[in-house]
Amino acid sequence: MLRLVQCTPPAGEARQHFPRFFPGIQFPENLNRSIENKPVLRGRVVGTASVLAAVTLFFAGTAFPQAVDPGVQSGSRGTGAALSSVQANSPSGILAFFTDGQARFQEVEVVSGGTNNGLGPRFNSNQCSSCHAQPAVGGSGAATNPQFEFTSNGVAPGNTLPSFITATGPTREARFPFFFNSNGSVNFNSPNGGVEDLFTVTGRSDAGSCNNPNALPQPSFAIAVAENNVIYRIPTPTYGGGLIENLDDSTLLDNQVNNLNNHFGIAGTFNHNGNDGTISRFGWKAQNKSLHIFAGEAYNVEMGISNELFPQDRPLPGEDQQGLGLTPGCLNLSGTGYPEDTSNPAATPNSAVLDDVSAFANFMRFLAPPPTGSVVLNGQQVSSTTIAAGASLFSSIGCATCHNPSAGNTQVSNFTSSLSQVPVPAYSDLEIHNMGTELADNVSQGTAGGDQFRTAPLWGLGQRIFLLHDGRTTNLITAIQDHASHNSEATNVEEEFFNLNTTQQQEILDFLRSL
């Protein structure tokens, strides 16, 4: 047994006390364990495909079955419900604010007429819940993309459907990393990065004076695709948003220091609000400070509805760059003046007084995280024991350095007790990390650069169809692999995942799909 020396060795002479165990370190006996060389299927059978693969490979005698993504879990398990204290209507009246926000989140907006107007002149969709749909209102994109029907169902009749919007692909927004030169080439000296709305109101019967496609053209998506000057984003799930919002900066900063004590080469930073310098935390690059800002920006950018936070209709980035803005015939289409969404002082009940943006923010704020625990995957019940093993493995190999199961407790809440001094099991440190060349989108937001992304909260991952910021894959293993590339902080951890045996990898995948 190695004899260790208690020493405080500032001086060179202390070295004479070093145990001489190198070269040939006298590794303690308990270091020399035999390893499980053969990946053995144990616990839950991982699904039909993997069983077939196992049988095939057994007879081939040359390899072992691979871990497989079990896919989206069965049933919603109550995802989309309010926080428990909100369900209990504590404090009195709060439940009405949740249900009112939930209803407004599902309202279909029109350009003019009716009560829900202000849509456009440019937009990506006409309803919050059309994008935040899976598995329940407030989530991410659904299996069937509603945008695919917009040019044929009257939502955007005068438009050309961009090639990257497909019936069963991810619900998307598009951004051009760079502006175009006037001759059609990409201007690499002029970063853009703003949202290029997919559709215009042109052709709609309620579009009034804004019906000239030459005056309000769609951005040049076909050319952007041809020149590889387009990136995509999918809707971020909003479950548990109130918990994330209520984490104090000092808690996040302490967690950041604790995270630095890792042996995986990971060291992230935070994005900051440009006004007061505090930590921002919503959006794929943590560019938004609060749920209010998040909702106000989305209402303006994704649906074209001006509001109390973003009071003007939004031109495309290039329209402002060229000093043109929106064409005058496409302004104030609702006829209400600006902002199109305002609070309603004379309305009753109390919840109806709020503007839409505040109602959306309350809905997301009071939305509970998805339930966790035992789950049905591929038609089979997965035990809590298996899930716990996967969670422990997930942590052991370093995933939890960033995807932290709890970045700390919330501060005291003035809203409701479920938001007050409670853990935030979001599996995120809310830091932005360099994710390398594979995931880089060359869009800068706040202080986040082209390859920096917020650690995506993983709650609800088991019910998400499209993965990563752009929805490029539906396969968890591909999503894990894409964490490794040049300049990524996650490369070493990705390697550790593949250092595990197949059974261990499967337990991690099952755990992730249990969230």
Add this chain to the structure above:
Amino acid sequence: MFSRLVWAVAVLASVIAAAAQSTVPQSPPKNGGDFASDPKVLKKVPSGVILVKGAWASASDSVTPLPEGGAITNGVLTNQYFGISYALPPNWTEKYEGPPPSESGLYVLAQLSPTEAFKGPARGTILMTAQDMFLTPLPAKNALELVNFSRKHLQADYQVEMAPTFTKIGGRPFTFFAYWSPVAQLHWYVLNTEIRCHAIEIVLSSRDTKLLENLTLDLNKMKLPDGASPTEGNGGGEFPVCVKDYAEGDNVLAHVDPVFTGHRFNSVPVRIIIDKEGKIKHVHYLSAFPDQAKVIGDALAQWRFRPYQKDGKPVEVETGIMFGMARTPARRHTDNSMTE
């Protein structure tokens, strides 16, 4: 009669309004910006390249070696800044370069993994990092304190297999620390020393302890500078002396504060080398936006320092400064001890 007049006026007004709307001059189709009606693909946006960077590393000159400036050539990792040379084990390679230096002063010098030709019961990883001990927010003054901190704050998933223990690699003093994850059956061997006030950590991990032992023994072929030590790696000799907080107090004879006019809410760690006359010789911006590097460089050029003396002679000195929204390191405790 009056009502008819009102109606007629209203109709006339609506007609005029409609006419006005229909004759609103619409902007012509735009070209450039978001619009390109004339495709001319001179150069596609390349995939897999980070063209729009956030805060990134840069330096005042291209001659002075940088911590992140190592390279693997013909199977040999060479890092001129640290004076390290390491022949990679057979069938090991670096598939991906590490991330840029962090704002907390962490460098990923190399991350190695087996090639397809690797034979063995389990794969593994070799991670080599350097932590700038001037800039770390962790409560550690040197490499030994850093590894002791790691051991004392090991998360619950791990068990210690060997507490930090002195050893030698390449003839230089190191600490050796081992832990494992019972659930993952993965072992980590951490070898740690300090060079130029950076904690150098070589982290080996695998489920195969024999592989780890062989990799550890193989490290003995690594070439390291004379000054490497878990507690005494303060430069000197072929390198500048490194002194924490040298750019403070009476050592600073003249200084001008940089004024950030653009980005201003991030921490900007900077490492400087001061020449024998007390002037700035070299500035390394570990993590800064270009506008920040510019104003810091312009300001530092006007700083003057008391020349650092060693054995009565002026020598170059290296130190770190944190600009921007810097965090005060949490000095919870220090620990130079080795315990069983």
